[in-house]
Amino acid sequence: MMQIVEILTKNFGPLMSALGVTIKLTVVSLFFATIIGVIFGMFKVSGKKLLKIIADIYIDIIRGTPLMVQVMIIYYGIGQMLRPLGFSWNDYGGSFAAAAVSLSLNAGAYMAEIIRGGIEAVEKGQMEAARSLGLSYGKSMRKIILPQAFRTMLPSIINQFIISLKDTSLVSVISVSELTKRGNIMTANAAGRAMAIWVTIALFYLVICTILSRVAKVLERKVSYGK
Amino acid sequence: MASKIVVKNLKKTFGHLEVLKDINMEVEEGEVVCLIGPSGSGKSTFLRCLNRLENITSGVVMVDGHMMSDKKINLNKIRENIGMVFQHFNLFPHLTVLENVTIAPVELKKMSKAEAKETAMKLLAKVGLEEKADAYPAQLSGGQKQRVAIARALAMNPDIMLFDEPTSALDPEMVGEVLEVMKQLAADGMTMVVVTHEMGFAREVADRVVFMDGGYIVEEGTPEEVFGHPKEERTISFLNKVL
Numbered sequence: 114m115m116q117i118v119e120i121l122t123k124n125f126g127p128l129m130s131a132l133g134v135t136i137k138l139t140v141v142s143l144f145f146a147t148i149i150g151v152i153f154g155m156f157k158v159s160g161k162k163l164l165k166i167i168a169d170i171y172i173d174i175i176r177g178t179p180l181m182v183q184v185m186i187i188y189y190g191i192g193q194m195l196r197p198l199g200f201s202w203n204d205y206g207g208s209f210a211a212a213a214v215s216l217s218l219n220a221g222a223y224m225a226e227i228i229r230g231g232i233e234a235v236e237k238g239q240m241e242a243a244r245s246l247g248l249s250y251g252k253s254m255r256k257i258i259l260p261q262a263f264r265t266m267l268p269s270i271i272n273q274f275i276i277s278l279k280d281t282s283l284v285s286v287i288s289v290s291e292l293t294k295r296g297n298i299m300t301a302n303a304a305g306r307a308m309a310i311w312v313t314i315a316l317f318y319l320v321i322c323t324i325l326s327r328v329a330k331v332l333e334r335k336v337s338y339g340k
Numbered sequence: 341m342a343s344k345i346v347v348k349n350l351k352k353t354f355g356h357l358e359v360l361k362d363i364n365m366e367v368e369e370g371e372v373v374c375l376i377g378p379s380g381s382g383k384s385t386f387l388r389c390l391n392r393l394e395n396i397t398s399g400v401v402m403v404d405g406h407m408m409s410d411k412k413i414n415l416n417k418i419r420e421n422i423g424m425v426f427q428h429f430n431l432f433p434h435l436t437v438l439e440n441v442t443i444a445p446v447e448l449k450k451m452s453k454a455e456a457k458e459t460a461m462k463l464l465a466k467v468g469l470e471e472k473a474d475a476y477p478a479q480l481s482g483g484q485k486q487r488v489a490i491a492r493a494l495a496m497n498p499d500i501m502l503f504d505e506p507t508s509a510l511d512p513e514m515v516g517e518v519l520e521v522m523k524q525l526a527a528d529g530m531t532m533v534v535v536t537h538e539m540g541f542a543r544e545v546a547d548r549v550v551f552m553d554g555g556y557i558v559e560e561g562t563p564e565e566v567f568g569h570p571k572e573e574r575t576i577s578f579l580n581k582v583l
Binding site for chain 2 (some may be wrong): 236238239241242243244245246247248249252260261264
């Protein structure tokens with residue numbers, strides 16, 4: 114316990130900046146993941162064969178491969194492949210950008226499934242009622258289906274947020290200076306204190322995840338209507 | 341009198357299942373037609389073909405002079421003119437009663453928000469529910485929900501109203517209040533096609549009763565003809581079971 118306090122005070126600055134990177138990476142990735150998820154989720158429920166196949170391929174590839182390997186492919190693989198064209202990750206924000214792209218694509222696939230599930234959980238009669246009033250498919254989706262789907266999706270979305278937050282630790286392998294990378298650096302500099310250091314790092318994750326799930330509980334209560 | 345709805349040689353199949361085999365029917369302006377028949381006879385499917393909630397397999401469905409199977413028609417525009425009431429109400433649970441009624445006219449730019457609200461309050465008064473304007477559907481009884489659903493359909497000021505077993509999901513004591521609203525609507529001259537198991541309502545309100553079985557229209561006529569002097573064996577046996 115004393116050791117943890119000591120580690121915290123001694124490394125306060127670096128730890129806070131690492132926490133900042135973790136949070137920034139999570140927020141950026143989830144923002145794009147949500148957009149990707151909505152697009153591919155809509156593809157899946159569109160009833161258009163081609164769109165559904167495109168979404169299926171994307172989702173299967175992401176779900177069928179480890180995130181770590183995806184990160185490697187995007188950072189080293191894409192980096193190397195496009196080098197002849199003059200591309201370098203360093204011109205676009207370095208390993209942070211590669212990490213954000215990987216995490217967005219990864220979480221996007223899971224979000225797509227969550228959004229598909231949420232939309233399909235809305236009773237079929239809702240779309241029929243909306244369409245029979247003369248509302249277009251798009252308007253019916255936006256005004257009638259999605260607001261209801263969102264309610265059922267919310268727990269799964271927050272859950273995905275928590276998973277993605279923890280997944281950011283994996284990108285320490287491409288030297289993004291987030292919390293886990295900071296832990297690595299600290300253990301290298303202070304041999305024999307591995308336990309205290311990693312428990313400290315774990316506590317950081319634990320605190321943010323706990324806050325997230327509390328917020329989720331409040332939100333869930335807020336969006337239930339007329340009951 | 342002009343025909344609001346013309347149906348010729350309508351066929352509808354789901355996979356290998358032939359639900360509608362050869363339906364011919366016309367509905368005049370202001371006419372109230374009740375469709376009766378055993379479950380699985382195709383009544384609801386037929387009704388859903390009228391506003392193209394189901395795409396027809398072959399034949400002709402014309403509503404207000406529009407060929408409904410034509411891919412080039414503005415389906416949304418035509419549907420504004422055809423109100424539909426469902427067995428399970430299908431109210432929008434995330435919207436208040438008032439919002440349920442105003443959403444279509446407001447979203448489709450038919451009225452300003454204020455106008456839509458005024459119209460909605462009049463319609464809610466008509467179905468006896470103005471005091472529930474700010475309630476959510478979950479707070480209403482089944483009969484109240486269905487009356488709101490009728491008000492919602494009327495908000496677009498349609499020429500035609502389709503009712504798909506509007507009282508089948510209701511507790512018996514709530515059937516009357518919904519039928520009362522429908523009677524009023526019929527008296528106001530609305531063109532109505534009603535799929536129903538309420539023989540009393542059909543006898544009292546319908547201009548014409550159509551008995552369907554096995555994907556065909558077996559018999560049709562005035563309530564007096566169909567209920568009083570049914571000619572077909574299948575009609576007689578059905579009516580013996582339900583009356």
